[in-house]
Amino acid sequence: MTDAPKTPKVDSTLSKGLMILENLVAARTGKGVTELSRELELTKSNTFRLLQTLVTLGYVKHLENKTYAATLKTWQVGRASVENLNLRELAAPEMAYLSEETGETVYLAVLEGLEVIYIDKIDSRKPIQSWNPVGGSAPIHCVGTGKAILAKNYARMRDKLETNLVGFTARTITDIRDYDKEVQTTVEQGYAFDSGEFRDRILSFGAEITLPDGEAIAALGISLPDINLPADGNDRLGHLVRHAADNVSQKLRRL
Structure with missing residues (x-):
């Protein structure tokens, strides 16, 4: 014994x-x-x-x-403890799941000022695809991953955002009052949608990854050319990325 x-x-x-x-x-x-x-x-x-x-x-x-x-x-x-977490390792199963389900490019991004930095990705398996390198960045207000983080942290980021709504395409939201409405839509539907606001005809869907206190520190995203989007694509891709991001957030709560 x-x-x-x-x-x-x-x-x-x-x-x-x-x-x-x-x-x-x-x-x-x-x-x-x-x-x-x-x-x-x-x-x-x-x-x-x-x-x-x-x-x-x-x-x-x-x-x-x-x-x-x-x-x-x-x-x-x-x-500091959050920054030392291996988010890539934590999010890897969810990224693989999103890649398998969609065949499109999948990103893991973290917040850096008013930008997101892509720290991991899985390339699309389709002949026509979107592309951003690991280590690349994008403005927070016009890509799916950034918009998801922004919507969660909007109360403390709105003032700084107001003077930094730079336009990149005809679809970029550059008026803070319009962005208030966009944030409300993002919150209500549960995921962020970029309708080609950073690059013409490149769409993206994003959902935030949060700490136990509710702060968004990262996001998962799916990016694709508009030609690849099926008829029911918005809700399906949005709900897929929401589910995956929630799973990663739950892992952070258990650490």
């Missing part, structure tokens, strides 16, 4: 400090010592001491109203 595996020892001070930090990260406003100690079932003295340590390390700040809030250092650490 084999011995049962031993439960790892947990440092109580560290675990309590992380409990406080997680609580503050999730809060919309600062919290005081009394409120935190009550919610986390800690003594006030212990809560205060741990808060002072977190302030010294730069993860928490003491506000003028005597409450405490998480700093951007917490976000920076989380962001």
Whole structure:
């Protein structure tokens, strides 16, 4: 008979400090010592001491109203861990699925400012196809992958977008009020559609990949010449890429 595996020892001070930090990260406003100690079932003295340590390390700040809030250092650490994730590996099965189902070019793109960068792709198997290289970029507002990310993060990106709606084809949306409507359509249908807004007669469909907090950091996309689009293509391709992107997002939640 084999011995049962031993439960790892947990440092109580560290675990309590992380409990406080997680609580503050999730809060919309600062919290005081009394409120935190009550919610986390800690003594006030212990809560205060741990808060002072977190302030010294730069993860928490003491506000003028005597409450405490998480700093951007917490976000920076989380962001670094996301950047170290191998998104290509995580998304590979979904990209293969989209390629098999459509035969068209499939992209994995990440957000970089007001552009998307293509970090992986599977080429189309059809004689007439769209093409962008791995490492290439495109404006966020006029390709399927970018529009999907933009729609999810629109509240914080709209102001910057307003002065950067550059036209590339006759179909590019260059008025922010028209783009507001486009974002609403994207949200309602569940996927983004580029009707030839970056390159004439090259269509693309995109759906965002999100972190557990809902921020869109990447997107999957299907790109094809308009001549390849079947009669029922919009809904079919849009729903396929939505399903695939959701699967990748679920993998991120389990990490």
